[in-house]
Amino acid sequence: MKTPVYQVIENDIKDKIQKGELxxxxxxxSENELxxxxxxxxxxxxxALNNLVNEGYxxxxxxxxxxxxxxxxxxxxxxxxxxxxxxxRMNKRVRSKIITFDTMKADDxxxxxxxxxxxxxxxxxxxxRYGDDIPVLFERLFIPVSLFKEMDQKIMESxxxxxxxxxxxxxxxxxxxxxxxxxxxxxxxxxxxxxKSSPVLFMTRNTFLDRGFPFEYVKAYYxxxxxxxxxxxxx
Amino acid sequence: MKTPVYQVIENDIKDKIQKGELxxxxxxxSENELxxxxxxxxxxxxxALNNLVNEGYxxxxxxxxxxxxxxxxxxxxxxxxxxxxxxxRMNKRVRSKIITFDTMKADDxxxxxxxxxxxxxxxxxxxxRYGDDIPVLFERLFIPVSLFKEMDQKIMESxxxxxxxxxxxxxxxxxxxxxxxxxxxxxxxxxxxxxKSSPVLFMTRNTFLDRGFPFEYVKAYYxxxxxxxxxxxxx
DNA sequence: TAGTGGTCTAGACCACGGA
DNA sequence: CCGTGGTCTAGACCACTAG
Numbered sequence: 281m282k283t284p285v286y287q288v289i290e291n292d293i294k295d296k297i298q299k300g301e302l303x304x305x306x307x308x309x310s311e312n313e314l315x316x317x318x319x320x321x322x323x324x325x326x327x328a329l330n331n332l333v334n335e336g337y338x339x340x341x342x343x344x345x346x347x348x349x350x351x352x353x354x355x356x357x358x359x360x361x362x363x364x365x366x367x368x369r370m371n372k373r374v375r376s377k378i379i380t381f382d383t384m385k386a387d388d389x390x391x392x393x394x395x396x397x398x399x400x401x402x403x404x405x406x407x408x409r410y411g412d413d414i415p416v417l418f419e420r421l422f423i424p425v426s427l428f429k430e431m432d433q434k435i436m437e438s439x440x441x442x443x444x445x446x447x448x449x450x451x452x453x454x455x456x457x458x459x460x461x462x463x464x465x466x467x468x469x470x471x472x473x474x475x476k477s478s479p480v481l482f483m484t485r486n487t488f489l490d491r492g493f494p495f496e497y498v499k500a501y502y503x504x505x506x507x508x509x510x511x512x513x514x515x
Numbered sequence: 516m517k518t519p520v521y522q523v524i525e526n527d528i529k530d531k532i533q534k535g536e537l538x539x540x541x542x543x544x545s546e547n548e549l550x551x552x553x554x555x556x557x558x559x560x561x562x563a564l565n566n567l568v569n570e571g572y573x574x575x576x577x578x579x580x581x582x583x584x585x586x587x588x589x590x591x592x593x594x595x596x597x598x599x600x601x602x603x604r605m606n607k608r609v610r611s612k613i614i615t616f617d618t619m620k621a622d623d624x625x626x627x628x629x630x631x632x633x634x635x636x637x638x639x640x641x642x643x644r645y646g647d648d649i650p651v652l653f654e655r656l657f658i659p660v661s662l663f664k665e666m667d668q669k670i671m672e673s674x675x676x677x678x679x680x681x682x683x684x685x686x687x688x689x690x691x692x693x694x695x696x697x698x699x700x701x702x703x704x705x706x707x708x709x710x711k712s713s714p715v716l717f718m719t720r721n722t723f724l725d726r727g728f729p730f731e732y733v734k735a736y737y738x739x740x741x742x743x744x745x746x747x748x749x750x
Numbered sequence: 751t752a753g754t755g756g757t758c759t760a761g762a763c764c765a766c767g768g769a
Numbered sequence: 770c771c772g773t774g775g776t777c778t779a780g781a782c783c784a785c786t787a788g
Contacts (some may be wrong), residue, residue, distance in 0.1 A: 578785035
């Protein structure tokens, strides 16, 4: 279980950035210096630096050197920040209430999103999520019954994604989200405790397993005065 | 202006995936085969394959081989799809109209977003963008004068990002976007040709150069009935 | 056991940037 | 000019997978 040399070099440089010994804009040791410092060949040094450049820690300028990037934004933070994480950033208490939990027959839209035939069984789950007891989001999830025969309300109240990845041992591959502005309809207004026809942020999410099949389709309404999406993109 | 060998190999493999000669799950030629096919050393082959793995085209299994990934498109489309691209997907003609083009003193908000002091000079550029002659988005850009002394209207009418990356030879590092729903104010209603207090999608974007400094801060209003954001996230 | 990718060496020549 | 990163070589040994 020996750590490869290039990973040792990577970790040393990351540590120095973490500790503040290397700051944004600083030039790090040149490849030839690092090669002599670690008694390795230059290609090994380059392997370490390439990885750090790809992860956004460093950037290079030919003829000048290799420099520390301004990396509050790591690749980890890429993509949209989820509801729970965002609420935690704002120090708000999170709570969920399940409104309905049914099975139904998929209509054309749901069927096409979940790669089913119209009329196939899907779970339909409505819930409201609160931050500091203020309703922030009203969502409806559609999940194929055929994929999760033993679904129950307890799974939905804890972490559905955890259940899939750790209990069923299936990896989640990717998702496609859409975001648009809408006026709230009466049902949404009631659930979010806002006036009729207020602006709301409407999101859909289609999430796929690593076999390429979708396992959920979600429609969600966010209160305009309580939530915004934040997204970091690299490169 | 000679293309490096590893890029030739990369392009050949990308082409084969594009043409369908290589499909999801197919094993590509081994590193030793590729080395003999291109009359290069194995390290050069590995440089090509490493890049394709990082871009999501391929994945490797030690002891087995290198395989074609199925999500090549999603990785490329990761992050939010831009206005021009989205309009093209919907086969709409794109047009921009610059409304105002001024310099002004940064207020507290603009200054903090652009790492300036309040009172520093910034360009303020308002424009409306149309799809098939329907106004889709009204945006206001703030750009530090100190970074782009020779800015003029023609740069903004063509591609600002192209100008930075290719003429000034500075790389763009990353951006932070926020998205929320709002009611349109009178100015926005007029520009987007919609009724007063209609729902609009409000976006801000703060974009950074590879030195870590921001070069633009954008506020944009999207017509709810004409635009939605689509986002792909991997893993 | 044979073949694959993972790690690593000790060199080389080039293009670019700054003094 | 010299030092930097960019590209490339012709080997080597290892760990893993499959037949």
